[in-house]
Amino acid sequence: MLRIIATIRKEWLLLRRDKAGLALLFAMPLVLITVMALIQDAPFRDYQEVQFDILTVDKDQGRLGRYIREGLQTGGQFKVIDSLNGQPVTEEAAKKMVAEGKYKISITIPKGATAEIVSNANKIVNDISKRMGLPAQLPVKALSNDSLAVQLYFDPAAKKAFKSAIHQALDNFLTQVETDLLLERIQLQLRNRDSLQQDTFPAIRLKAVALRETSVGEGKQIDVISNSVQHNVPAWSIFAMFFIVIPIAGNMIREREDGSLVRMKLIPGNYLSVLSGKLLFFVGICIVQFYLMIMVGLYLLPLLGLPKLQLGVDHLAGFLVAASIGVTATAYGILIGSVFKTPNQALNFGAVSIVILSAIGGIWIPLEIMPEAMQHIGRLSPLSWGLDAINDVYLRNGHIRYVLPDLAKLLCCGGAMLVIAAMVEQRRIG
């Protein structure tokens, strides 16, 4: 125990006097998390909270245009702009501004669009009336060869998902207008047929069945939505924790180069106790790092206008996940420190390998949106196990038993890396 405590104290003294190392371990990750959460806030809000300006050219001035304008503005996600500098927007001007990227989308409602829908509805009602033996009373326009279309112009840089969402929304409004007008026409025809003066036609509910979303998380129900903070704080915390391999590997190689490792090995007693002290110290540093970054998500990011990080309901599970990630990250550092001969080799390999493991492990972008083959590869990354476990606790309100498989994988991986490091060290004696 004395050897372990002495090693922890020695590592603490070494770290305390290494200002650059301290900055790398604590200040840089805090800056990284803040910057990443801020810059990724917009993409995360794309379809949730960000308001887009939509240029609207309403040549129809009828119900269709009104429905589209009102429908788009209802959700608060879109702001309909139909005039600029006091002048109505023309289709040509709208098209040009969208092409220049000043606006993401422009909608042109053609002249006579509502009349066309009304005429179509009248035609359907007249057909039904005729079949029922009633006179066809509603006016119908003569058939036109040109079919009318609501014209959309998208910014060439607009994302496919954004275009698809707009298409669906507009299609919904068109269907709604057509349905409303059709029902109105039926009501009118029936009223004409009725001898009573008052309207006895029952109200028709267009949406008989609604959609309802219910959270499936266990325990206390928290309204957690995936946002920039909820993704970036845990994800980049794991990334930063793994960067501990740089000081650990550097520290080990320096000890080997300056001979202090030889001195430690010449002292009676198992060198494993020295390694255990090192492991405990750096796992402790990883945990401190993790909770510092969590505090950024809890207190600093909300001050910058971002959502507050939600921590789920089982804080012990969160702590165990952080500790397990710390064990794996530290073991990886010890492995790199054992395998590589110079600090430069270890630094380059360590940094690049963490970037690769984090990229494939879903730290930068969620694994779910990667190609299937990459998802399979990504699931081999310890960083993805850590992120999965954190998401289980923070987003799905999971308890310890939910994260046990990921914790087991992290600890087994850490153990395997330590065994390999021991074998490499043993081989050096031979």
Next chain:
Amino acid sequence: MNSIAVKDLQKTYAGALTPSLQGLSCTFAEGTIAGLLGPNGAGKTTTISILCGLVEPSGGTAEIFGIPQTPANREAIKRTIGVVPQQIALFPQLTAYENLRYFGNLYGFSGRPLREKIMQHLEAFGLEKAAHKETGRFSGGMKRRANIIASILHEPKLLVLDEPTAGVDVQSRSMILQFLREYNAKGNSVIYTSHLLEEAEQICEEVAIIDEGKLVTQGAPTELIGRHGHCRNLEDVFLHYTGHAVRD
């Protein structure tokens, strides 16, 4: 009893074209200051590494105070041996006191006895005023002296020093050599390697000259000088056996 006894010691490192040791055999008596001398690449460091248990020999045996150097005896041997590496094996960001406290803790010492032991050694080596200064800021001589203290905290019966006076000033060298004499006077054995043959001639009761992994000669410096009429000092003896060709 011998402090060390190596017999037919052989070592070829993995991937090496030539062996580092080719059947080295020699012994040093207990309680002496002995010198292990040889040109660069002669096999001195490999021999010391095998004696300490840091390197496994390819063949032959090595004994320390009659105990064979085997994995089973390694811990017992570590308790009797102190090694001063040629490198300054200290943490430069830690003070001399912090370094010595750490290595003392690893030996199992702690608290007041360790503090007193450290301060006593620091005083003996003239480093008491620099106890709380980072060793990275020490002069070459101060580093060498602190390096020795870190190896004697457990008071080993055998002290092995690899070039302990390399790159130090006259005063520090004198202090180190004086310490070795005093340490030996307490009944401890000292083995040291050096390229400074004049120094070895002054301090060693016995020297072994090795070259190309084999023993070329062994004896007291005066005896070796006397064996060859044309040799005036140990350096002449050394050159007589190892030649004038420059070694890499």
